[in-house]
Amino acid sequence: MSDLRSRLIRLAHANPNLRPDILPLITGDRRTASTVHVAAKDTMDFVTWALRTQRPLPIERVIGFLERNGVVEAVGSGESKRGQPLGEGEYVEVQANNAPGDLIDLLRPFHLQRGKIIKVDGADIVIRFDGTDDTLRVPGGTVSGKASGVYRASIAETTTGMRLIEVVYLPANERKPAQVSIEVLREYVEKGMSAGEDRSENYFSGYVPSWKTSKDGNPYFMVWTQQRGGRPRTLSPMKGQVYYIGLVGRRPGNWEAELAQAMNAV
16 A cells, blocks of 8 residues: 555544545545545444454344344345346446446446436436436446446335444454454555455444345345445355444443453453
C-alpha cells in the first residue's frame, strides 16, 4: 500500500466528517460513505475483543439467537428467475467489469451501484439508483449477466419488525489475523482495501430476513449489510465461524475492560 493511501485511510478513520470527500480518493469510484465502509475505532476494538477473547459459537446458539429475535426458518427457495428477462420493478446491480466492451464506459461511473428498473423499452432498461435521482439507460439490459453488465439483485423488501443485528464472522478457510491486536487488525483491513477486498474487519451489521438450510444440511442466513451499501452477505456458522452475534446497541457491558486486560497481557 502506498504511504499516501495509508495516510488517507487513517485520516478517514479519525475524521468521520471528512469521509465523503476522502473515500472516493481511496476507492477510485463515485461511491460515498453511505456505500463504502471504513470501520470506526470502537468497531475495530470490538472486533479485536471478539476475535481475541471469544470462541466460535455452536450452530444451535446462533440459530437460537436468530429465532428469539423473530428470524424464522424459510422453507423452500421459491421460483427462480434465473435466465428470465429483467423486468420493471426489479432490483439490479451494475457490474462494469463484467460488461461488453462497448458498454464499459457507459457503466463505469455506476460500477457496483444498485437500483430499481423503472422502465423497460424494448430490449433496453432504465435504472434509478438507490438514494439518488440518477438514472441510466442500458441498451440490451433486459438480458442480465455478461451480455449487458447488469445483474439481478435480490433485496429485502421491508425491514418492518426486524431487529438490527451485528456479527463478527470468519469465513471458511480464513485465519484470524496473526497475534490479534488493534494495530495488526487495522493493517489487515487496510491490506484488504488495497487489494480491492471488502474485509471490513469481518464485521457485519444489518437485518436478517430469515435463515435457511442448504441441500447438504448446513444452516445459513443472509445479512442485508449496512457496511456494503445494503448488499447481502451470506454467513454459514457451520462452514465459517461466528465469534459474536447480538443486537446492535446491546454489546456486553464489560467488553472494553476485557479487551484492555487482554491487550495488557500481550
